[in-house]
Amino acid sequence: MRVKRAFRVWQRHFTVYTKLYKSSIALNFFEPVLYLAALGLGLGAFVKEINGMPYINFIAPGIIASSSMFAATYECTYGTYVRMTYQKTFDAILATPVNIDDLVAGELMWGAAKSMFYGAIIIAVISLFGLVKSPMILLVVPLLFLTGLIFAEIAMIFTAIVPGIDSFNYFYTLLMTPMFLFSGIFFPVDTLPDVVTKIAFFTPLYHLVNICRSLSQGELFMVRWDIAWICAAAFLLAPYPFRLMQRRIIK
Amino acid sequence: MLISNIIATETPDNKIRPVRNRKKAAVVRWYNQDVEIVKAEGLVKDYGRLRALDGVDFTILSGECFGFLGPNGAGKTTAMGIIYCFMPPTSGTVRVFNMDVGESQSSIKSRIGVMPQEDNLDPDLSVFENLIVYARYFDIPRRDALLRARELLDFVELREKSDVNIRSLSGGMKRRLILARSLINNPELLILDEPTTGLDPHSRRSVWEKLKFLKSKGTTLILTTHYMEEAERLCDRVAIMDAGRITSIDTPSALMAVHGGNLEEVYLKLTGRKLEG
Numbered sequence: 001m002r003v004k005r006a007f008r009v010w011q012r013h014f015t016v017y018t019k020l021y022k023s024s025i026a027l028n029f030f031e032p033v034l035y036l037a038a039l040g041l042g043l044g045a046f047v048k049e050i051n052g053m054p055y056i057n058f059i060a061p062g063i064i065a066s067s068s069m070f071a072a073t074y075e076c077t078y079g080t081y082v083r084m085t086y087q088k089t090f091d092a093i094l095a096t097p098v099n100i101d102d103l104v105a106g107e108l109m110w111g112a113a114k115s116m117f118y119g120a121i122i123i124a125v126i127s128l129f130g131l132v133k134s135p136m137i138l139l140v141v142p143l144l145f146l147t148g149l150i151f152a153e154i155a156m157i158f159t160a161i162v163p164g165i166d167s168f169n170y171f172y173t174l175l176m177t178p179m180f181l182f183s184g185i186f187f188p189v190d191t192l193p194d195v196v197t198k199i200a201f202f203t204p205l206y207h208l209v210n211i212c213r214s215l216s217q218g219e220l221f222m223v224r225w226d227i228a229w230i231c232a233a234a235f236l237l238a239p240y241p242f243r244l245m246q247r248r249i250i251k
Numbered sequence: 252m253l254i255s256n257i258i259a260t261e262t263p264d265n266k267i268r269p270v271r272n273r274k275k276a277a278v279v280r281w282y283n284q285d286v287e288i289v290k291a292e293g294l295v296k297d298y299g300r301l302r303a304l305d306g307v308d309f310t311i312l313s314g315e316c317f318g319f320l321g322p323n324g325a326g327k328t329t330a331m332g333i334i335y336c337f338m339p340p341t342s343g344t345v346r347v348f349n350m351d352v353g354e355s356q357s358s359i360k361s362r363i364g365v366m367p368q369e370d371n372l373d374p375d376l377s378v379f380e381n382l383i384v385y386a387r388y389f390d391i392p393r394r395d396a397l398l399r400a401r402e403l404l405d406f407v408e409l410r411e412k413s414d415v416n417i418r419s420l421s422g423g424m425k426r427r428l429i430l431a432r433s434l435i436n437n438p439e440l441l442i443l444d445e446p447t448t449g450l451d452p453h454s455r456r457s458v459w460e461k462l463k464f465l466k467s468k469g470t471t472l473i474l475t476t477h478y479m480e481e482a483e484r485l486c487d488r489v490a491i492m493d494a495g496r497i498t499s500i501d502t503p504s505a506l507m508a509v510h511g512g513n514l515e516e517v518y519l520k521l522t523g524r525k526l527e528g
Contacts, residue, residue, distance in 0.1 A: 008387050016375040088371035095365035096388035097357040251298055251338050
């Protein structure tokens with residue numbers, strides 16, 4: 001794998017994105033704000049406070065995490081799949097000096113970059129609404145790249161093994177939605193039975209939500225283990241998308 | 252005779268860097284005489300249980316146009332895919348520019364142009380952007396890429412479509428754009444998988460003339476085709492393939508002399524299906 005060749009793939013996605021961003025960014029921005037308004041204000045009128053925080057302040061950092069997560073997974077499931085099969089973009093790229101490993105690396109880096117970007121937008125929005133206490137929230141941005149990489153890796157592993165585009169329904173319904181609901185975005189996980197807490201510990205979203213929430217309160221020291229967890233996960237998952245995509249594409 | 256005269260007037264002989272390249276091409280041709288660009292020995296390719304290539308040997312020389320002919324599923328596309336390092340051989344050796352396809356993929360691919368069978372242009376990009384983005388994969392500096400892209404759009408007569416979306420191009424225009432894209436890195440070897448399938452006679456002629464021009468510049472061409480007329484017009488040598496094997500390799504005229512009739516009859520006789528069936 002060559003970094004420069006992987007960057008060429010990344011650059012292709014960036015070029016396409018800068019052409020289409022106006023339509024896609026509005027939607028991606030709209031959904032998280034909708035959650036924030038509906039749950040934060042609507043439900044928040046009943047819940048009042050969690051852990052000493054107004055409910056809307058409690059879920060706002062979680063929305064950074066979920067928005068960032070879905071940006072990476074959509075990109076590396078549907079986005080990658082369409083490029084690989086329907087558009088045959090991969091075939092075109094692989095006829096150039098770019099090899100399969102460069103291509104997969106470029107896809108993952110793009111997913112991670114997009115994840116960071118979409119998370120950063122939410123950080124800007126909730127800061128504007130005054131829902132963030134500490135400027136330490138800015139430290140989340142580089143970490144979003146790392147968690148974005150994890151989500152991209154997981155998504156790409158599925159993309160490499162699904163028989164068809166409909167199979168992503170399983171991925172989203174059985175994996176992403178439960179993770180979205182039970183990772184502490186909307187309520188603290190420790191109120192649930194012990195087993196749920198234990199499962200949550202093994203999901204990247206749980207740690208990202210911890211990081212976002214703690215840093216928005218200016219508590220850096222508390223999240224050192226969460227940071228260690230995501231560094232380890234990004235590293236340990238890395239070989240699989242490469243291996244599986246190679247098996248899928250190179251006949 | 253008459254047709255070739257008409258075509259000659261269409262030949263775009265002052266498009267791609269005219270005089271300098273023609274001289275250089277002549278020198279290169281002389282120097283490269285009989286240099287082996289591709290050499291395959293005992294090439295076998297399996298897809299699971301299916302054997303697509305079953306012990307194939309061939310050599311392609313610098314500056315020639317080499318054609319693979321054969322029915323669907325004969326292994327033509329597989330043979331070409333292995334040459335441009337898209338898939339590894341199951342066994343046997345393939346060397347391109349005297350480098351092994353298993354070891355030097357990027358170096359080999361940087362000197363090859365590929366025109367695939369199906370349309371894989373980038374639908375989100377304009378005609379011009381398709382070329383520029385493709386040039387980046389070859390690490391061509393932006394200034395050179397802009398220049399080259401304009402030259403190539405002139406060459407394939409798509410200049411006025413420069414900013415148009417891919418979706419609004421006709422089939423013939425898409426094929427020509429894919430040809431232009433395959434030339435972005437000034438390849439020494441051009442691989443064409445059914446370059447004119449699905450085109451109307453006029454577009455087909457136009458592609459043929461472009462290919463003849465490239466050949467006259469010294470580019471080595473490898474193509475697959477179902478059109479015997481195409482093979483007769485363009486190819487110096489053809490390999491007739493059937494069920495993963497090469498049944499014979501020779502010049503079209505030698506094949507016709509041995510087996511009689513035109514190339515189509517030779518093809519039918521050697522692949523043996525339709526004549527008996």
